[in-house]
Amino acid sequence: MNDKIKDTEANRFSGRVRRYARVGTNMGGLAARMAGTRFFGGDADHDRNATELAAALGGLKGPLMKVVQLLATIPDAVPPEYATEFAKLQANAPPMGWAFVKRRMTAELGAGWQKRFASFEHEPAAAASLGQVHRAVHTDGRNLACKLQYPDMESAVEADLNQLGIIFSLHRRTKPAIDTREIAKEIGARVREELDYYREARHTKLYDGIFADNDQVRVPEIVDELSTKRLLTMTWLDGRRLLEYREHSLEERNIVAETLFKAWWYPFSHYGVIHGDPHLGNYTVFEEGGRPAGMNLLDYGCIRIFPPEFIKGVVDLYTGLRDNDDERVVHAYERWGFKGLTKDVIEILNVWARFIYGPILTDRVRTMADGVSPSEYGRKEAFQVHKALKERGPVTVPREFVFMDRAAIGLGGVFLHLGAELNFYKLFNGQIEDFDIDVVARRQREALASTGLSLETVASPQ
Secondary structure, rough: OOOOOOOOOOOOOHHHHHHHHHHHHHHHHHHHHHOEEEEEEEOHHHHHHHHHHHHHHOOOOOOOHHHHHOOOOOOOOOHHHHHHHHOOOOOOOOOOOOEEEEEEEEHHHHHHHHHHEEEEEEOOEEEEEEEEEEEEEEEOOOOOEEEEEEHHHHHHHHHHHHHHHHHHHHHHHHOEEEEHHHHHHHHHHHHHHHHHHHHHHHHHHHHHOOOOOOEEEEOOOOOOOOOOOOOOEEEEOEEEEEHHHOOOHHHHHHHHHHHHHHHHHHHHHHHHHEEOOHHHHEEEEEOOOOEEEEEEEEOOOOEEEEHHHHHHHHHHHHHHHHHOOHHHHHHHHHHHOEEEHHHHHHEEEEEEHHHHHHOOOOOEEEEEOOOOOHHOOOOHHHHHHHHHHHOOEEEEEEOOOOOOOOHHHHHHHHHHHOOOEEEEEHHHHHOOOOHHHHHHHHHHHHHHHHOOHHHHHOOOOO
C-alpha cells in the first residue's frame, strides 16, 4: 500500500478548533439549556431536547452521528427519548464535489493519479459518515470501488470524542444504571480504528481468508498499490440491495436472511470476529439464474476482534439460559468481567440476555420478533432494563459489549426488514456445534497473524 505520501492530516489543534466551532454553533443554545437542567436529570423536557439535539447533529458530517447512533443501542447510555431520536439519524453526508475529490486523490496518490485508472467516476456511488465511494476501472480491466476519506476526519473524531467524554461525565452525575466509562473507551478505540484504511484493508483480508472456501459469501479484493491510509481501493462486487427483496417470496427472503445469519455468526463462533456495523447498506445480494445465491460483505471499518474467553462466555450464557442452568449463567457474566453483580442485578441482566438470545432459545420456525418494527427492535427491553438497574446500579459493563449488543440489534433489525421466518435455534446451534475454546484460540491466532493483525492492538485502550 502507498505510504510514501507525507501525512498532512494528522490530528491537529486547528482542525479540532474548527470542529468545536461547528458543533458549538449547532448545539450551543441547546447545550446551555440542558446543562441548566443537569443535562439528563432534573426536570428537563427530554422529548423536546432530544428532538432538537438530533436535528442539530443531523447537519454535521462526520463521526459524531456515528457515535450517537451507537449510544442509541446501549441500555441507559442515554434516556429512551434520546435513543429513539438518535436512532433516526442517518450517517450519510453531503458528498464532496469533483474538484474537491481531485485534490483529495492527488494528496493520496500524487500528481497524475488519473493515469493509474482506466476510468474514475466523478459522482460518488455512496456517501457515509467518514468518506465516500467512487466507482472506477483498473488499467487491467477490473471494476473497482475507491473509498476516499473526507478531509480532517482525524481532528473531527478527536473533537467529537472529547464532546462525548463531556456528555458521559455529565451523565454520570445523574446516578445512571450503567457506568459508561468502559463504554467510552470502546467507542473511542473503534471509531479511531475506522479512520485507518490500512487497518480496514487488513480486516478485509481477514474476512477473505475466513470465507475462502464459502461460495455464498463474497469479500472484495484489496488493491494495495492504489490504497493509502485514507484511500481504500478494492474490487467492486455487483449485487442488489437487501431491501429490494422485501416484496419477494418468503423462500427467497429466507435464503437471504439465512446467508446473512451465517455470514455474521460463523466468523464470531469460529474466529472471535464480528462485523460491528450490520446495517442494510453494508450488504448486497448476488444472484444466479435470477435467484439469490449469496451475500456480498462490503464494509470492514467496524470489525471487533474478541478474546476467546469472551466467545466462551457467549456460548456459556446461551447454554445456561437454554438449559436453565443458573450457575453457568453467573459464570458467563463473571467470565466477561461484569462488576457490581448481585442476585438482583443478574436477574435484570437476564432480561436483556433473554431478549438478545430469544430467537435462538426455542426450536421452532419464527420471525425475529413478532409484531415489532425494525426501528423499535429492543427499545422496550432496553427501557425495562434501564428502569430496573436504576434502583440497583451502577453496573460496570465490559467494553466488549458495546459492539456485540449493537451488532445483535442491527442484525435483528435486518431480519425484521426482510420479514424472514427461520429456525434460528437450529442455525445458531449449527454454528456452536463442537465449540472448543482452544481450537478457536489457535484458529484466531493463525488468521490474525496471516493479515498482520493482533488481539493485543484491539484490546488496548486508546
